[in-house]
Structures are given as C-alpha cells and as structure tokens.
Amino acid sequence: xxxxxxxxxxxxxxxxxxxxxxxxxxxxxxxxxxxxxxxxxxxxxxxxxxxxxxxxxxxxxxxxxxxxxxxxxxxxxxxxxxxxxxxxxxxxxxxxxxxxxxxxxxxxxxxxxxxxxxxxxxxxxxxxxxxxxxxxxxxxxxxxxxxxxxxxxxxxxxxxxxxxxxxxxxxxxxxxxxxxxxxxxxxxxxxxxxxxxxxxxxxxxxxxxxxxxxxxxxxxxxxxxxxxx
Amino acid sequence: xxxxxxxxxxxxxxxxxxxxxxxxxxxxxxxxxxxxxxxxxxxxxxxxxxxxxxxxxxxxxxxxxxxxxxxxxxxxxxxxxxxxxxxxxxxxxxxxxxxxxxxxxxxxxxxxxxxxxxxxxxxxxxxxxxxxxxxxxxxxxxxxxxxxxxxxxxxxxxxxxxxxxxxxxxxxxxxxxxxxxxxxxxxxxxxxxxxxxxxxxxxxxxxxxxxxxxxxxxxxxxxxxxxxxxxxxxxxxxxxxxxxxxxxxxxxxxxxxxxxxxxxxxxxxxxxxxxxxxxxxxxxxxxxxxxxxxxxxxxxxxxxxxxxxxxxxxxxxxxxxxxxxxxxxxxxxxxxxxxxxxxxxxxxxxxxxxxxxxxxxxxxxxxxxxxxxxxxxxxxxxxxxxxxxxxxxxxxxxxxxxxxxxxx
Numbered sequence: 001x002x003x004x005x006x007x008x009x010x011x012x013x014x015x016x017x018x019x020x021x022x023x024x025x026x027x028x029x030x031x032x033x034x035x036x037x038x039x040x041x042x043x044x045x046x047x048x049x050x051x052x053x054x055x056x057x058x059x060x061x062x063x064x065x066x067x068x069x070x071x072x073x074x075x076x077x078x079x080x081x082x083x084x085x086x087x088x089x090x091x092x093x094x095x096x097x098x099x100x101x102x103x104x105x106x107x108x109x110x111x112x113x114x115x116x117x118x119x120x121x122x123x124x125x126x127x128x129x130x131x132x133x134x135x136x137x138x139x140x141x142x143x144x145x146x147x148x149x150x151x152x153x154x155x156x157x158x159x160x161x162x163x164x165x166x167x168x169x170x171x172x173x174x175x176x177x178x179x180x181x182x183x184x185x186x187x188x189x190x191x192x193x194x195x196x197x198x199x200x201x202x203x204x205x206x207x208x209x210x211x212x213x214x215x216x217x218x219x220x221x222x223x224x225x226x227x228x229x
Numbered sequence: 230x231x232x233x234x235x236x237x238x239x240x241x242x243x244x245x246x247x248x249x250x251x252x253x254x255x256x257x258x259x260x261x262x263x264x265x266x267x268x269x270x271x272x273x274x275x276x277x278x279x280x281x282x283x284x285x286x287x288x289x290x291x292x293x294x295x296x297x298x299x300x301x302x303x304x305x306x307x308x309x310x311x312x313x314x315x316x317x318x319x320x321x322x323x324x325x326x327x328x329x330x331x332x333x334x335x336x337x338x339x340x341x342x343x344x345x346x347x348x349x350x351x352x353x354x355x356x357x358x359x360x361x362x363x364x365x366x367x368x369x370x371x372x373x374x375x376x377x378x379x380x381x382x383x384x385x386x387x388x389x390x391x392x393x394x395x396x397x398x399x400x401x402x403x404x405x406x407x408x409x410x411x412x413x414x415x416x417x418x419x420x421x422x423x424x425x426x427x428x429x430x431x432x433x434x435x436x437x438x439x440x441x442x443x444x445x446x447x448x449x450x451x452x453x454x455x456x457x458x459x460x461x462x463x464x465x466x467x468x469x470x471x472x473x474x475x476x477x478x479x480x481x482x483x484x485x486x487x488x489x490x491x492x493x494x495x496x497x498x499x500x501x502x503x504x505x506x507x508x509x510x511x512x513x514x515x516x517x518x519x520x521x522x523x524x525x526x527x528x529x530x531x532x533x534x535x536x537x538x539x540x541x542x543x544x545x546x547x548x549x550x551x552x553x554x555x556x557x558x559x560x561x562x563x564x565x566x567x568x569x570x571x572x573x574x575x576x577x578x579x580x581x582x583x584x585x586x587x588x589x590x591x592x593x594x595x596x597x598x599x600x601x602x603x604x605x606x607x608x609x610x611x612x613x614x615x616x617x618x619x620x621x622x623x624x625x626x627x628x629x630x631x632x633x634x635x636x637x
Contacts, residue, residue: 045278047271052377056370057271060264093281102285165381 017208017222021200022115022128030197030228031147031188037084037229038145038191039077040101042069042184044153046211049180051161061211065153068216069184073151075217076224087143096138103132104150108187111199132194140191147197148189151223153210155182182210186223198228256362259309269330269367276331283317283335290318290338290522298518299336302350305448307358314361320522322529324462328357330366341519342526343465343542346511348450349458355441363440365433435496442500451505455497461545463494470537470567509549516551523552524590527559536567557583558593565596576600584613591621595630607637 031037046061070086077084089101111130114121139148158166158180182204188197202208202223209215263269283289290296296318304311313332323339334357344350360366438455446452469475519526523546531539540563547556561579564572577600583589584597598613614634618627 045275050374050377052374052381054374054377056268056374057275058266059270059274060266062274063265093285098285102282 017202017205017218019200019202019222019225020116021198021226023228024195024197025127025129031082033081035082035146036144037077037082038139038143038148039073039084039086040104040148040150041086041088042066042073042151042153043089043105044069044210046153046182047156047180049156049158049162051159051165053162055156061157064212065210065216068213069151069153069210069220071213072217072220073149073224076220077149077229080229082229084149085143085145087148096135097142100132100136100139103135104148104187104189105152107132107196108150108152108185108199111187111196112185112201115199116201128196128199130196130199132189132196134192134194136189136191136194145191148191149186149229150189151184151186153182153184153219155204155210156180157182182208184210184219184223186227188228200224200227257364259313268370272366272370273331276329276333279329280315280331280333283319283333286319288319288321290320292318292521295341295518295522299341299350299354302347303334303354303358306351306355306444307362310358310361314358320526320529322526322533326353326357328360328366330361330364332361334358334361338522338526338529342523342530343461343545344515345457345461345545346508346515347518348445348454348511350515351445351448351450352441352454352458355444356437357441358444359437359440360433363433363436365430365437369430369433435493438493438496439500442497452501453497453503453505456494456501456504459494459497465538465541465545468537468541469535471535474535474538512549513551516549520552524555524559527555531559531563531566534566536563539563552588554583554586554589554593557586558590558596561593561596561600565600573600573603577604591617591624594620595626598630598633602633602637611637 044062044066045057046065047055047057048061050056074084074086092098092101107130113119114124115128115130136148140146162180183201184204185199185201187199189195190197200223202219204210204215204219208218208222210219263273265271265274296316299318300311300316303314303316307314310332314334315332316334316336318341319335319337321337321339322342323337324343325335325337326340327335336353336357340353341350344353442452442455445454467475516523527539527543527546530542533539540560543556543560543563547553547560557579561576561583564576564579577597580593580597580600583593594613594617598610598617601607601610601613611634614630614637618624618630618634621627624630
C-alpha cells in the first residue's frame with residue numbers, strides 16, 4: 001500500500017518546468033541589438049492519452065495552445081530590443097520557403113533525437129554545430145530578417161480514465177503506466193549562415209499547461225529566460 | 230486475493246467496459262467538418278498536416294489535364310462529395326490508391342498505368358470514396374480503442390492471476406514461473422489484438438468493393454470491371470520473376486496495402502455474374518488520356534527491377550496494338566536490363582520491331598546499334614547509330630556515339 005501512496009503522490013506533486021538549452025559551438029554571434037527576427041508561428045500538436053494508452057489527437061487543444069504560445073512569444077519579443085515580424089507557415093507551404101520550413105522541422109527533430117535523446121552520434125558527440133545551410137538566405141531575403149525563431153509544442157494529457165486505470169493498476173502491483181507529458185522546443189537560426197545558434201527544450205510542469213494563456217506564458221518564460229535575444 | 234484487490238479489479242474492468250463508443254453506421258453528410266473537440270476532429274487535423282506534406286512531395290504529378298480528368302471521373306461517381314474530396318495523382322509505380330478521412334485522396338500512377346479503361350479507374354475511385362462515405366477510418370480508430378481497452382482489461386486479470394499465484398507459490402522459482410505464465414497470456418492476447426485489426430480492415434475493403442461497384446454502375450460503368458481487374462492483378466503477381474512475390478498474393482507485393490485475396494474476386498464474381506462485352510473504343514479513349522505519361526510511368530515501373538512483371542505489363546499494354554514504338558522500346562530495355570541467357574537477342578528483336586513504328590523514341594536506334602554491335606553485326610550497328618545521330622543531332626551523348634562509330 002505504501003507503494004501505491006507514493007505513486008499517487010508523484011501523480012499530483014508539482015514540479016517546475018525544466019529546460020535544457022544549448023548554444024552553437026565556437027561562439028556564434030548573438031543577435032545584435034536591433035536585429036530583425038522572423039517569428040515563425042508555433043507548430044503545436046496535442047493529444048489525449050486514452051485509458052488504454054492510445055494517443056488521440058485533439059484539434060481544439062492544439063489550436064488554443066498554438067494561439068496561447070504565439071501570443072506569449074510575441075509578448076516576450078516585444079520586451080526585448082529587437083524588431084520582429086511574424087510568419088504564418090500555413091501561408092508559405094509552397095516552393096523554396098515551404099521546403100526551408102520543413103527542413104527546419106527535420107533538423108529540429110534530429111537535434112531532439114541526437115543532442116538530447118539517447119542516441120549518441122559519433123559526429124555530434126559533445127558538439128552542437130547543426131545548420132540548415134546557406135540556402136536559408138532565401139528566407140531572410142523574402143521576409144527582411146536576420147534570424148528566424150521557431151517554436152514547436154508536442155504532448156499528451158491523460159484522460160480521466162487513464163489516471164484511474166494507472167492508480168488501479170499500481171494498486172494491483174502491475175507497475176507504472178505512462179501518463180503523458182508536454183514539451184516544447186524553440187530554436188534560433190542565423191539566416192545568413194543557416195546555423196542553429198541557440199536551442200532550448202522545455203518539459204512542462206503541471207502548472208504550465210499551454211492550453212490556457214497563463215500556462216503558455218509560464219512555458220514561454222521558461223524557454224526564453226536565457227535566450228540570446 | 231484480498232477483497233480490496235478484487236474490488237479494485239472489478240472497478241477497473243467495469244470502467245474499461247464503459248469505454249466502447251458506438252461505431253458509426255450512417256453515411257457521412259457532404260460538406261460536414263467534424264468539431265475540433267471530437268476524436269474525428271483530431272484525426273482530421275492530423276490528416277490536414279499529412280496533406281500539406283503530400284502536396285509538397287516531388288511525387289505529385291502536376292499535369293493539370295490528368296488531374297482534372299481523374300477528378301472529373303470521381304465527380305461522376307460521387308457528385309455529392311465532389312466539393313469535399315481533393316485528389317492527388319502521385320507518380321509511384323505501385324498499384325495503390327488511398328483515402329484519408331479529411332477528404333484527401335492519392336491515386337498512384339501504377340494504378341492509372343494498369344487500368345485498361347475508364348471503368349477500372351471508376352471502380353478504384355468508387356472503392357476509395359466508399360471508405361470516406363462510410364467513415365471507415367473513424368471506425369477503425371474506434372475499434373482499435375475498444376480493443377486496446379479490452380486488452381487492458383485482460384491485463385488486469387492477468388496481473389491479478391500472476392500476482393496471486395506468485396504469492397501462493399512460496400518459492401522464488403515457482404513465482405517466476407507463474408509470472409512468466411501471466412506474461413505469456415498477455416502476449417497471446419496482444420497478438421490476437423493485432424490480427425483482429427487486419428481482419429477489420431478486410432471487412433472494410435470488401436464493403437468498399439461492393440458499394441464502390443454500385444456507384445460505378447449507377448454512373449454508367451461496367452458491372453464486371455472488378456472481376457477483370459482482380460484477375461489481371463493476379464496474373465501480374467504470377468508473372469513476377471521473384472518466387473516470394475509469386476507466392477504472396479496478399480501482401481508485401483506491389484499491390485500495397487490492399488490485400489488481393491481470392492475472397493474479394495469471388496465477391497465481385499457473385500455481384501456481377503454476367504460479363505459485359507468489351508469495347509475497344511473505351512480502351513482507346515482511356516489510353517489517349519494517359520498517353521502523355523506512358524513512357525515516364527513505364528520507366529518508373531522498371532525501377533522496381535521486377536522485369537517479369539514489367540514484361541507482363543508491357544504485353545498487356547500492347548494488346549490492342551497501340552503505342553507499339555514506345556512499348557517495343559521498353560520491352561527491349563527490360564530484356565537488356567534483365568540480362569538472362571538469350572536476353573541480348575530478345576532485346577535486339579524488340580528494338581528492331583519498335584523501330585518500325587513512328588512513335589518509337591529516338592533512343593531506340595542507339596540501343597539497337599549497341600545490341601547489333603554486341604551481337605557482332607557491325608554493318609547493322611553502323612546503320613542504327615547513323616540513324617540515331619540523324620534523328621537526334623543535338624543529343625548529349627553524340628560524342629560517345631561518334632566515338633563508337635569510329636571504332637566499328
């Protein structure tokens with residue numbers, strides 16, 4: 001019974017949003033004051049973890065979290081000394097620009113897998129030299145920008161049934177079932193060289209629920225705390 | 230087992246049983262978009278993203294006439310969904326078509342290349358729109374959720390059994406054996422769950438065949454199209470040069486995710502027992518539609534490196550005597566690339582035959598020259614290479630052919 005109580009405690013205990021940021025090797029220059037930043041609207045996909053553990057996408061949660069993160073990012077940039085303009089990726093899926101946005105998604109996922117994940121690539125060991133290549137200059141020219149800032153949010157929330165099932169299975173001594181979780185990453189790309197100059201991953205605390213404005217604000221505060229902007 | 234444990238287990242099982250959502254039986258209303266806070270809305274949003282990626286794919290065939298033609302046939306079959314469904318022709322050499330729940334459809338070029346008339350295209354499109362109209366994706370998802378919940382219910386039972394046995398076993402070895410047994414039960418149950426998923430989609434496939442055929446017939450297409458189509462696909466499977474493909478009629482072959490079972494053919498034969506008389510004019514009209522892409526699609530097909538199937542396909546395409554130059558050239562190419570005993574002679578004969586037709590591609594003479602040269606017929610090789618240079622004075626490989634000519 002002690003084990004069950006301990007599990008219940010873990011379930012409802014509050015923890016802080018944790019972040020883990022990385023800067024490009026060999027001191028890539030920080031954006032100068034007045035640098036023009038292209039803020040790419042966040043790409044967010046959230047799902048509900050059904051009782052038996054299937055991830056079911058929830059379009060309404062994704063939409064509200066997307067809007068909340070976007071508003072919080074804009075507010076965060078407004079406080080800093082940079083000019084910024086926004087890009088809605090839905091308006092730029094065709095041609096070269098669309099390819100660059102997809103390239104960033106692929107590079108971002110690779111960074112998550114190889115610089116943060118369990119997989120250790122020999123060529124990336126203790127190095128952070130990811131780049132999208134100089135082809136990104138097209139993005140800078142098109143939108144008059146020096147840097148692009150991307151944000152991604154992914155995650156799942158347990159359904160009520162899932163939580164009950166988790167506690168029940170724990171009481172039966174059948175082990176722990178995953179309850180879902182949310183994370184977001186942001187990356188800052190130099191639009192002259194293509195280098196990823198800064199990358200940050202945040203895992204949500206229960207108080208940072210990006211589906212409401214306050215939670216999204218907490219998320220963005222954590223992510224942008226030490227951003228070189 | 231203590232009463233408390235029994236109560237927990239009973240509550241869990243009751244909760245799991247209450248999970249089952251009703252499976253939709255009625256047809257989808259045209260123009261309806263599901264609410265964002267439903268399971269269906271979530272699936273649509275995920276598919277919208279998949280569609281954006283597909284639209285940017287290099288495989289998309291961007292010929293407006295071809296796309297408009299396929300869409301036109303679709304709208305004849307399903308006028309009510311004409312505004313809901315977006316069709317993308319993908320240049321992929323496999324017999325496949327796919328329908329996403331949000332109304333985005335892919336029709337692969339391997340399907341268009343193998344269809345012999347518009348009737349076959351209509352049958353395929355009717356099949357796909359049935360998946361949409363009958364909400365098959367949502368059904369599959371909900372059935373999967375129910376099965377996953379049922380599976381968890383059995384896990385609850387298995388965990389109970391295992392833990393109870395472990396406690397009573399007394400020795401560590403006995404406990405281990407009991408736990409292994411419980412795990413074995415779980416695995417069997419798990420495999421059973423997976424198998425029933427395929428079973429379910431097979432039911433959907435036969436329903437899509439039946440209702441798709443009804444749509445095609447109402448739009449004026451032949452009723453027995455499916456029979457001829459399935460037989461042709463079976464014949465092509467048998468023509469493969471690979472033993473494993475010949476013997477795996479159902480899966481892991483070019484017919485992709487659609488299992489090609491005798492059972493589906495049988496259903497079509499029952500539904501359409503009378504053969505419709507063949508009309509060569511229908512086949513000619515359809516060929517005219519796909520002719521601009523014929524060579525490119527055949528080239529794609531040969532990249533699969535199953536020359537047994539490619540040669541079979543070329544024979545089928547040549548049945549009416551049209552496009553003899555293009556088809557003859559690629560027949561030569563198939564033999565040249567296959568390189569079995571006697572293939573050099575076969576390739577030479579095929580190029581020779583193709584060169585007599587006005588639609589033979591200019592490369593026919595270069596390859597014919599090369600085949601003559603390899604066979605030791607220098608005079609014929611010189612003639613063919615010279616014809617090649619006359620017909621393609623700007624050819625990129627002109628210098629190479631000239632050098633070969635100089636050595637002959």
